[in-house]
Amino acid sequence: MSRPRRLRAAEPRQGVAAIEVEGSRWRESCRRELGDGARFCGAYASGDRLARRWSALFADGPSTRVLTTRVDRDQLPTIVDLVAAAQWDEREAHDLHGLRFEGHEPLRALVDHTVDTAAWTTPVEGRGVHQVAVGPVHAGVIESGHFRFHVVGERILHLDTRLFYKHRGLERAAEGRELPDGLRFAQRACGACAVTNAVAYAQACESVLGLLPTRELRRARTLLLELERLYNHLNDIGAACAGIGFASGNMAFAALKERAMRLNKELAGHRFLFGSAEVGASRLVLASQLAGRTRGQLRELRQDAAQVWREVRFSGSVQARLGGVGVLDRDSAARLGAVGPAARASGLEQDTRSDSPGLWYGSSFAAAGPEARTGDVSARLQVRASELESTFEVLDDLLSAPIAADIASPSGPKAPIGVARVESPRGETVCVLEHDLFRLRRLHLRTGSYANWPALAEASARNLLPDFPLINKSFELCYACVDR
Amino acid sequence: MFVLLRHLQRVRREAALPPRRGARSLAIRHVDAGSCNACEHELTATAAPQYDLQRFGLDIVASPRHADVLLVTGPVTTRMEGALLAAYEAMPEPRRVAALGDCALGCGVLGAAAELAGPLDRLLPVDIRIPGCPPTPQEIADAILDAIPASQSPGSP
Ligand code: SF4
Numbered sequence: 001m002s003r004p005r006r007l008r009a010a011e012p013r014q015g016v017a018a019i020e021v022e023g024s025r026w027r028e029s030c031r032r033e034l035g036d037g038a039r040f041c042g043a044y045a046s047g048d049r050l051a052r053r054w055s056a057l058f059a060d061g062p063s064t065r066v067l068t069t070r071v072d073r074d075q076l077p078t079i080v081d082l083v084a085a086a087q088w089d090e091r092e093a094h095d096l097h098g099l100r101f102e103g104h105e106p107l108r109a110l111v112d113h114t115v116d117t118a119a120w121t122t123p124v125e126g127r128g129v130h131q132v133a134v135g136p137v138h139a140g141v142i143e144s145g146h147f148r149f150h151v152v153g154e155r156i157l158h159l160d161t162r163l164f165y166k167h168r169g170l171e172r173a174a175e176g177r178e179l180p181d182g183l184r185f186a187q188r189a190c191g192a193c194a195v196t197n198a199v200a201y202a203q204a205c206e207s208v209l210g211l212l213p214t215r216e217l218r219r220a221r222t223l224l225l226e227l228e229r230l231y232n233h234l235n236d237i238g239a240a241c242a243g244i245g246f247a248s249g250n251m252a253f254a255a256l257k258e259r260a261m262r263l264n265k266e267l268a269g270h271r272f273l274f275g276s277a278e279v280g281a282s283r284l285v286l287a288s289q290l291a292g293r294t295r296g297q298l299r300e301l302r303q304d305a306a307q308v309w310r311e312v313r314f315s316g317s318v319q320a321r322l323g324g325v326g327v328l329d330r331d332s333a334a335r336l337g338a339v340g341p342a343a344r345a346s347g348l349e350q351d352t353r354s355d356s357p358g359l360w361y362g363s364s365f366a367a368a369g370p371e372a373r374t375g376d377v378s379a380r381l382q383v384r385a386s387e388l389e390s391t392f393e394v395l396d397d398l399l400s401a402p403i404a405a406d407i408a409s410p411s412g413p414k415a416p417i418g419v420a421r422v423e424s425p426r427g428e429t430v431c432v433l434e435h436d437l438f439r440l441r442r443l444h445l446r447t448g449s450y451a452n453w454p455a456l457a458e459a460s461a462r463n464l465l466p467d468f469p470l471i472n473k474s475f476e477l478c479y480a481c482v483d484r
Numbered sequence: 485m486f487v488l489l490r491h492l493q494r495v496r497r498e499a500a501l502p503p504r505r506g507a508r509s510l511a512i513r514h515v516d517a518g519s520c521n522a523c524e525h526e527l528t529a530t531a532a533p534q535y536d537l538q539r540f541g542l543d544i545v546a547s548p549r550h551a552d553v554l555l556v557t558g559p560v561t562t563r564m565e566g567a568l569l570a571a572y573e574a575m576p577e578p579r580r581v582a583a584l585g586d587c588a589l590g591c592g593v594l595g596a597a598a599e600l601a602g603p604l605d606r607l608l609p610v611d612i613r614i615p616g617c618p619p620t621p622q623e624i625a626d627a628i629l630d631a632i633p634a635s636q637s638p639g640s641p
Pocket of ligand 1: 592
C-alpha cells in the first residue's frame with residue numbers, strides 16, 4: 001500500500017485561519033461559513049469575565065477556520081437554529097462560563113448539576129407517558145452517566161442524557177502550564193482515545209510553536225493512532241455482541257482485543273499507549289526485526305479477527321437482533337453533526353484521516369463504509385469491521401520499514417492559535433489551544449464522543465427501552481472525554 | 485458458531501491458565517467516580533479468556549446490595565460523591581472497599597481541585613489498594629484474589 005503522499009496542503013499540517021468577527025455580524029458570518037460548505041466542528045468560550053470571547057470552528061478539508069467574537073455582557077446571539085450541532089457547545093458555555101445565547105430557548109442545563117430536573121429535561125406529555133431514570137451508577141462495568149427516558153410502555157419517545165458526572169476540570173487544570181506539559185491533561189481525558197487526544201494536542205501545540213512534523217514523526221503517530229483504533233474496534237464489536245447476549249462472540253473479540261493490547265505494550269511500553277505521543281518529538285523506535293515480527297503478529301490477528309467476524313456476520317440469529325435497531329438516518333446524522341463510524345454508518349462520508357497532512361495516510365485513503373448505509377446497529381458494526389481491514393492495511397504498510405525516533409523541524413510559521421483535528425475510533429476530535437508566552441491560556445478538547453451524544457439520543461427514540469444498552473454499545477461513546 | 489467455539493477453545497488452550505484454588509466467591513460492585521475509562525477497560529478484561537477471573541468465583545454484580553467489595557475508579561469528583569456514598573451505604577456488612585488505579589489512590593493527573601471530593605480514602609475506609617495507571621488485568625486479578633480470604637466471613641455464602 002505504498003502510495004504517493006497527498007499533495008493538497010503545502011505543509012505537512014492542517015491549516016488554521018483565525019478570523020475576528022463583530023458581535024453584530026456573528027450569525028451572518030457563521031451562516032456564510034456553513035453556506036460555503038464548511039462543517040461546524042465545535043465552539044468554545046475563552047477569556048475572563050471582563051474580556052469574554054466566543055469562538056466557533058468550521059472545518060473545510062484539511063483547514064479549519066476559527067471565527068471569534070468579543071462577548072458583551074455575557075450575551076450573544078445563538079447559532080443553534082443555523083447548526084443544531086452547536087447545541088451542546090452553547091449549553092456548556094452557559095453552565096461553565098455564564099454565557100447567554102439569545103434565541104436558544106430553552107437553554108437547558110448540561111454541565112450544571114445543581115438545577116431541578118425540569119431545567120435540563122424536555123417536557124414530554126401525553127397519555128401513559130412516564131419517565132424512567134437510570135444511573136449515574138449502572139449495573140455493569142460502565143462509566144457514570146444519567147439517562148432519563150420518556151416512555152410509553154416500553155417505547156422510548158425521547159431521551160435526555162445528563163453527563164458530566166465525571167467532570168474533573170481537566171481543561172482548567174491544564175491552564176497556566178507550559179505548552180508541552182499540557183499534553184498529559186489532554187491524554188488523561190480519556191483512556192480509550194488517549195493517543196488521539198495526545199496527537200491532537202501535540203499537533204495543535206506544534207502549529208503555534210512553528211514546528212513541522214517530519215516523515216518519521218508522521219509515520220510514528222499514524223502507527224499509534226491505528227493501534228488505538230485496532231483495539232477499540234475489536235473492543236466495540238465485542239461490546240455489541242455482549243449487548244445482545246452473544247457470549248461467544250463477546251469473548252472471542254475480548255480475546256482478540258487482549259492480543260492487540262499486549263502488542264501495544266510490546267511496541268510502545270503501555271497497553272493503552274499512554275505517553276507514546278509527545279510535543280515536537282517521537283521516541284518510538286521499531287528496528288526492522290521488531291517491525292517485521294509485529295507485522296507477522298498483526299497478520300495472524302487479522303486472519304483470526306476476520307474469521308470471528310464472519311461468524312458474527314453470518315449468524316442469522318445475531319443479525320436478526322441487530323437490523324433495524326437504533327436507526328440514525330442520514331439527515332439527522334448530518335444535522336446533529338455526527339462523526340466517525342456512526343456518521344459513516346448513516347451514509348456520511350466524513351473521515352478526518354483523509355484531511356490529515358500531518359499524518360501518514362495515503363492519498364487514496366478512503367473512509368470505509370458498511371454494505372448498506374442503514375444507520376442501524378448492524379451498519380455501525382459493519383463499518384467497524386471494514387475499518388479494521390483498512391487499519392490492518394495501514395499498519396502493514398507502516399511496518400514494512402523500520403521507524404526511528406525523530407524531532408520536529410522548526411521551520412514552520414507560527415499560528416496565532418493552535419488547532420488540530422484527528423480522527424479517533426469514535427470520530428473527529430478537535431483540540432484547540434491558546435497561549436500567553438507559551439503558557440496555556442485555554443485548552444479546549446471536543447472529542448468524537450462529544451459530537452455524537454446528541455445523535456445517540458436521537459437514534460434511541462422510537463426504540464424499545466430494553467434495546468437501549470445495545471444501541472448505546474453500538475455507538476460506544478466515551479463519557480470520560482466528554483465530561484473532562 | 486462451530487468455528488467460533490473452536491476458536492475460543494484454542495484461545496483457552498493457549499492461555500494455559502493455572503487451576504483455580506479453593507472454592508470461594510466474592511461479589512464485586514464497581515463505581516466509576518471520574519476515571520479516564522482505562523481502569524474500566526482493564527477491569528472488564530479480567531473476564532477475557534486470557535484471565536477468566538470468574539472461574540475463581542469472582543463476579544461483578546448489578547447491585548451494591550449483592551456486593552462484598554466496592555471497587556472504585558477515578559479521583560472521586562464532587563458530582564459522583566453522593567452516588568458513591570449511596571452505593572456504599574446500600575452494601576451489606578461485612579463490606580470492603582477497593583481503590584482501583586492511581587486516580588482512586590489520589591496520585592497522577594487528577595483535575596482541578598474544586599471539582600474533586602477525593603481521594604477515595606478521604607471518604608471511605610480503603611481496604612484494598614491497586615496501584616497502576618491503569619493496573620493490568622493480572623494485577624487487578626491478583627489484588628482481588630489476595631483479598632478473598634480476608635473478606636470471607638462465616639456467614640457469607
Ligand atoms: S488511574 Fe490512570 S488509567 Fe485509571 S482512571 Fe486514572 S488515569 Fe485512567
